Amino acid sequence: MPVAAVSNVDFAIPRGQTLALVGESGSGKSTIARCVTRLERPDSGQILIQDTDIAQLRPRDLLPFRSGIQMVFQDAVTAMNSRFSALEVIEEPLLIDARINDRNDARIHDRIDDRAIYGRRNRENRCELAHALMIEVGISPDWMHRSILHFSGGQRQRLALARALALRPQLLVLDEALSGLDLSTQAQIANLLIDLQASRSLTYLLISHDLALVARLADTIAVMSEGKMVEGGPTQQVISSPNHAATKKLLAAANTAASNLAAITGGVA
Amino acid sequence: MSYIARRLVRAVLLLIGVSALCFLFTEMAPGTFFDEMRMNPQISPETISALRSRYGLNQPLLVRYGRWVQSALHSDLGYSIAYNVPVAPLLWSRAKNTLLLTITALLLTWLISVPVGVWAASQRGGLLDRAVTLLSSFLISVPELVIAVGLLAAVVRWRILPIGGMRSSDVEGLSTSGKLQDLLLHLALPTVILVLGETAVIVRHVRSSVLEVLDAPYVQAACGFGIKPRRVLFRHALPVAANPAVSLLGFSLAGLLSGSMMVEVVCGWPGLGPLMLEATLSRDLYLVIGGIMFSSLFTLGGGMIADILLLALDPRIRREGSDAQ
Numbered sequence: 056m057p058v059a060a061v062s063n064v065d066f067a068i069p070r071g072q073t074l075a076l077v078g079e080s081g082s083g084k085s086t087i088a089r090c091v092t093r094l095e096r097p098d099s100g101q102i103l104i105q106d107t108d109i110a111q112l113r114p115r116d117l118l119p120f121r122s123g124i125q126m127v128f129q130d131a132v133t134a135m136n137s138r139f140s141a142l143e144v145i146e147e148p149l150l151i152d153a154r155i156n157d158r159n160d161a162r163i164h165d166r167i168d169d170r171a172i173y174g175r176r177n178r179e180n181r182c183e184l185a186h187a188l189m190i191e192v193g194i195s196p197d198w199m200h201r202s203i204l205h206f207s208g209g210q211r212q213r214l215a216l217a218r219a220l221a222l223r224p225q226l227l228v229l230d231e232a233l234s235g236l237d238l239s240t241q242a243q244i245a246n247l248l249i250d251l252q253a254s255r256s257l258t259y260l261l262i263s264h265d266l267a268l269v270a271r272l273a274d275t276i277a278v279m280s281e282g283k284m285v286e287g288g289p290t291q292q293v294i295s296s297p298n299h300a301a302t303k304k305l306l307a308a309a310n311t312a313a314s315n316l317a318a319i320t321g322g323v324a
Numbered sequence: 325m326s327y328i329a330r331r332l333v334r335a336v337l338l339l340i341g342v343s344a345l346c347f348l349f350t351e352m353a354p355g356t357f358f359d360e361m362r363m364n365p366q367i368s369p370e371t372i373s374a375l376r377s378r379y380g381l382n383q384p385l386l387v388r389y390g391r392w393v394q395s396a397l398h399s400d401l402g403y404s405i406a407y408n409v410p411v412a413p414l415l416w417s418r419a420k421n422t423l424l425l426t427i428t429a430l431l432l433t434w435l436i437s438v439p440v441g442v443w444a445a446s447q448r449g450g451l452l453d454r455a456v457t458l459l460s461s462f463l464i465s466v467p468e469l470v471i472a473v474g475l476l477a478a479v480v481r482w483r484i485l486p487i488g489g490m491r492s493s494d495v496e497g498l499s500t501s502g503k504l505q506d507l508l509l510h511l512a513l514p515t516v517i518l519v520l521g522e523t524a525v526i527v528r529h530v531r532s533s534v535l536e537v538l539d540a541p542y543v544q545a546a547c548g549f550g551i552k553p554r555r556v557l558f559r560h561a562l563p564v565a566a567n568p569a570v571s572l573l574g575f576s577l578a579g580l581l582s583g584s585m586m587v588e589v590v591c592g593w594p595g596l597g598p599l600m601l602e603a604t605l606s607r608d609l610y611l612v613i614g615g616i617m618f619s620s621l622f623t624l625g626g627g628m629i630a631d632i633l634l635l636a637l638d639p640r641i642r643r644e645g646s647d648a649q
């Protein structure tokens with residue numbers, strides 16, 4: 056019997072805002088991420104990007120939308136080919152078929168520069184773009200030709216962001232993108248995300264189990280439990296007056312972590 | 325560079341070890357080349373002991389080993405008692421035929437396995453994938469000898485190809501292209517047998533390593549950009565899948581040599597196989613040891629070629645090497 060990983064999920068993210076999808080592991084958050092980015096095809100339902108439903112589009116028809124939705128993965132180490140240099144990682148999305156733009160639709164057209172950067176040719180332009188992106192995410196462009204093996208976890212996640220931004224997406228799906236990092240790196244990347252959102256008016260779908268982080272970044276929260284959306288609303292409201300048991304559990308976990316931290320820092324002081 | 329130098333030193337040490345063990349084991353094995361002569365009442369014990377001392381067989385083990393090493397350094401590898409010639413040239417004349425067979429088989433194996441394995445992986449669960457999996461399981465589970473004898477029987481029954489040896493008896497009268505064609509026809513059967521057995525194994529390895537890469541997040545990410553599946557396959561999957569495939573290449577070089585012995589004997593291919601079988605049965609001591617040394621050399625060479633290829637193909641290995649220094 057087929058098992059439905061996720062059912063009855065309904066949410067909308069206004070442009071330029073952040074929706075956090077929280078829940079325990081196995082609650083179906085990543086499945087939603089994979090459906091929104093159309094790495095998986097949902098069995099039923101709608102995924103509306105502006106007014107187009109991409110849920111059931113065939114791969115070829117999907118292509119013009121792909122660049123508008125980009126994903127950042129949890130594990131930056133496996134999310135990049137370890138034989139690539141930083142430049143190769145960042146420029147890879149640009150190697151998509153240049154004809155997509157000819158085939159066009161106005162949506163893509165108004166987002167890209169007039170300069171041709173797509174496709175195999177135009178290497179110089181791609182290099183220039185990679186240079187700018189590296190500066191934007193806070194990595195020295197001098198390291199462009201270094202193998203990604205030389206980058207630390209936080210730096211790699213910055214590279215992953217640069218890569219995702221290369222196609223000028225409107226929506227970034229951050230699938231536990233900060234979970235693998237230590238606290239201070241996490242805070243830095245969170246700041247970077249906030250800056251990027253402001254400068255590029257990005258929309259984020261933030262997937263996380265960490266409510267403390269979510270409270271900082273998200274405008275609205277949707278709580279998942281066992282494949283269903285059990286609660287949703289503005290961040291402050293959900294955190295201050297949780298209704299569902301799953302939300303309370305996540306809050307309790309966040310509070311325990313915070314009080315543990317307080318106890319440790321208190322002990323040191 | 326120093327990596328290759330280290331490998332060379334290790335290879336030489338290994339060869340010394342193999343040769344020492346060969347001497348020890350042949351010493352422990354019962355019987356000598358002259359046992360049959362001893363049964364013959366027409367040959368006097370004096371003649372036999374004269375022969376023994378002529379070949380140095382009455383000397384203690386260490387002295388014999390020392391002499392053999394000396395001869396190996398002069399690239400003779402000792403002296404064949406049965407053929408009455410130095411071992412190395414004798415082996416080399418046969419090894420050329422073995423190499424012709426195995427290298428042809430190896431090339432064909434890889435030309436078939438890599439595309440088929442990648443293709444099967446790219447449509448996982450599809451008809452082709454299942455067919456490849458089924459066929460390769462069948463070929464792996466059936467012993468190579470059965471495949472060899474079965475094919476041989478089929479070829480004999482329908483007279484498709486010439487059987488035995490590597491030349492027809494009337495080959496002298498043919499033109500150059502005629503000779504080549506004759507050689508290829510003789511080569512066909514043993515090659516097909518070898519290719520079938522090896523391809524079954526390598527296709528599976530290529531398939532599974534490509535599948536592993538296709539599941540990796542960075543391939544998913546690439547799909548998310550909208551990069552074409554074909555590019556994903558060539559840019560990501562193939563280079564990564566090449567690693568296990570290249571390591572396997574070394575093994576399959578060595579494997580083809582040992583595997584080819586059986587095929588050579590069954591098909592009557594005049595390579596090292598029949599020579600070694602004969603030499604072992606008649607206890608032609610130095611010829612056996614020489615044969616083992618040749619095959620160790622092939623094995624080491626195969627591994628070495630694979631390592632150098634890996635070094636050239638995978639930037640990560642080069643880096644580890646330089647970090648270690």
